[in-house]
Amino acid sequence: xxxxxxxxxxxxxxxxxxxxxxxxxxxxxxxxxxxxxxxxxxxxxxxxxxxxxxxxxxxxxxxxxxxxxxxxxxxxxxxxxxxxxxxxxxxxxxxxxxxxxxxxxxxxxxxxxxxxxxxxxxxxxxxxxxxxxxxxxxxxxxxxxxxxxxxx
Amino acid sequence: xxxxxxxxxxxxxxxxxxxxxxxxxxxxxxxxxxxxxxxxxxxxxxxxxxxxxxxxxxxxxxxxxxxxxxxxxxxxxxxxxxxxxxxxxxxxxxxxxxxxxxxxxxxxxxxxxxxxxxxxxxxxxxxxxxxxxxxxxxxxxxxxxxxxxxxxxxxxxxxxxxxxxxxxxxxxxxxxxxxxxxxxxxxxxxxxxxxxxxxxxxxxxxxxxxxxxxxxxxxxxxxxxxxxxxxxxxxxxxx
Numbered sequence: 278x279x280x281x282x283x284x285x286x287x288x289x290x291x292x293x294x295x296x297x298x299x300x301x302x303x304x305x306x307x308x309x310x311x312x313x314x315x316x317x318x319x320x321x322x323x324x325x326x327x328x329x330x331x332x333x334x335x336x337x338x339x340x341x342x343x344x345x346x347x348x349x350x351x352x353x354x355x356x357x358x359x360x361x362x363x364x365x366x367x368x369x370x371x372x373x374x375x376x377x378x379x380x381x382x383x384x385x386x387x388x389x390x391x392x393x394x395x396x397x398x399x400x401x402x403x404x405x406x407x408x409x410x411x412x413x414x415x416x417x418x419x420x421x422x423x424x425x426x427x428x429x
Numbered sequence: 430x431x432x433x434x435x436x437x438x439x440x441x442x443x444x445x446x447x448x449x450x451x452x453x454x455x456x457x458x459x460x461x462x463x464x465x466x467x468x469x470x471x472x473x474x475x476x477x478x479x480x481x482x483x484x485x486x487x488x489x490x491x492x493x494x495x496x497x498x499x500x501x502x503x504x505x506x507x508x509x510x511x512x513x514x515x516x517x518x519x520x521x522x523x524x525x526x527x528x529x530x531x532x533x534x535x536x537x538x539x540x541x542x543x544x545x546x547x548x549x550x551x552x553x554x555x556x557x558x559x560x561x562x563x564x565x566x567x568x569x570x571x572x573x574x575x576x577x578x579x580x581x582x583x584x585x586x587x588x589x590x591x592x593x594x595x596x597x598x599x600x601x602x603x604x605x606x607x608x609x610x611x612x613x614x615x616x617x618x619x620x621x622x623x624x625x626x627x628x629x630x631x632x633x634x635x636x637x638x639x640x641x642x643x644x645x646x647x648x649x650x651x652x653x654x655x656x657x658x659x660x661x662x663x664x665x666x667x668x
Contacts, residue, residue, distance in 0.1 A: 326563050326566070326567065329562070329563060329566070330562075330563045333559045333560075333562055333598075333600070334601070335601070336601055358562075362559070362562060362584070362598045363559060363562075363598065363600050364456075364598065364600045364603075365600055365601060365602075366503060383499075384499065385499040385500060386499075404500065407500050407503070408500070408503050410503075411483065411485075411503050411504055411506070411507035412507060412510065412601075412602045413507060413510040413511045413513075413514050413602045413603065414481050414482050414483045414504075414507045414508045414510065414511035414648075414649075415480075415481070415482065415483055415511070416479055416480070416481055416511055416514070416515055417479070417480045417481075417482075418477075418478075418479060418480070419477075419478040419479060419480055419651055421480070423480060423482050423483055423484045423647065423649060424483060424484065425483075425484040425485070425486055425637075425645060426483055426484065426485045426486070
């Protein structure tokens with residue numbers, strides 16, 4: 278089962294993140310969320326380094342962009358680690374009116390109006406599945422057919 | 430021989446292909462890790478080539494949806510990841526991994542080991558297993574002078590003589606369990622140029638033979654990698 282990192286900052290961000298976690302679970306994707314309200318996160322809540330250690334094991338990430346997140350150094354560190362070091366697919370879930378880190382402006386963004394983030398669930402799942410579908414390309418001897426990947 | 434029927438893209442469809450090509454060149458590490466050369470049939474006709482790529486079937490109407498630019502670019506990244514995996518496999522197949530005890534994985538020892546391994550060669554890039562990321566990051570936080578970090582270039586390892594190595598971390602799609610120190614002149618990367626762009630990547634639309642309502646993204650690079658100097662690539666691990 279694919280493991281998805283959910284990054285956020287602040288209490289507003291956390292409630293959106295918990296909702297995203299529910300959306301992922303409903304679609305049989307496992308979430309990694311560092312929140313005291315998320316029972317499975319206890320072991321890596323100890324430090325930001327523990328969070329980053331776990332984050333690099335993920336298949337993809339959803340970063341929740343709220344105003345608070347934009348000004349959070351931890352959130353910025355997580356984004357930079359995931360994009361530049363772990364190099365996994367990163368999707369930005371952007372609350373309308375919130376500033377977005379430049380790095381995330383270059384990623385796929387899903388916008389939502391404050392309080393209506395639940396409506397983005399279907400789009401999140403669709404984009405995640407597309408982003409994670411490819412992984413590494415096939416290595417095939419020259420002259421053979423390349424395998425076809427089918428999308429929904 | 431692979432037979433594909435190319436489909437000419439509309440202006441908007443061409444933008445999607447361009448996003449794949451751009452993402453490929455941004456993600457590919459072969460320029461940094463090898464000597465890249467275009468295939469010259471008259472002098473190199475004994476090489477065996479490999480295709481790294483994929484076909485992705487999409488509804489024909491999706492060619493017009495340019496809001497997909499940031500979705501399909503992942504196909505280009507995927508080819509670049511395939512290149513990394515191919516290079517890793519070539520190096521692992523041809524070269525020995527030097528094993529060090531786990532306790533030597535400290536900033537000082539690590540620097541000393543790299544200094545020793547890099548003597549006589551000119552390494553410019555190091556592939557590193559992501560499970561060592563947190564330890565290495567802690568060297569940065571501790572102010573060790575051996576890692577230089579910038580938002581645009583990521584982490585560079587600084588050798589004792591001041592030379593810098595670009596660090597490329599492994600990930601879920603390009604796994605690695607040892608460090609690989611690379612002098613790019615040690616490996617020759619030969620590619621067959623795309624017939625229309627002359628570049629390393631072919632990115633076109635082709636007919637989907639099974640479904641007339643679909644077309645396929647057909648994205649590939651055709652390559653051969655040769656380790657021509659075994660001392661120019663050093664593999665090492667800890668623990």
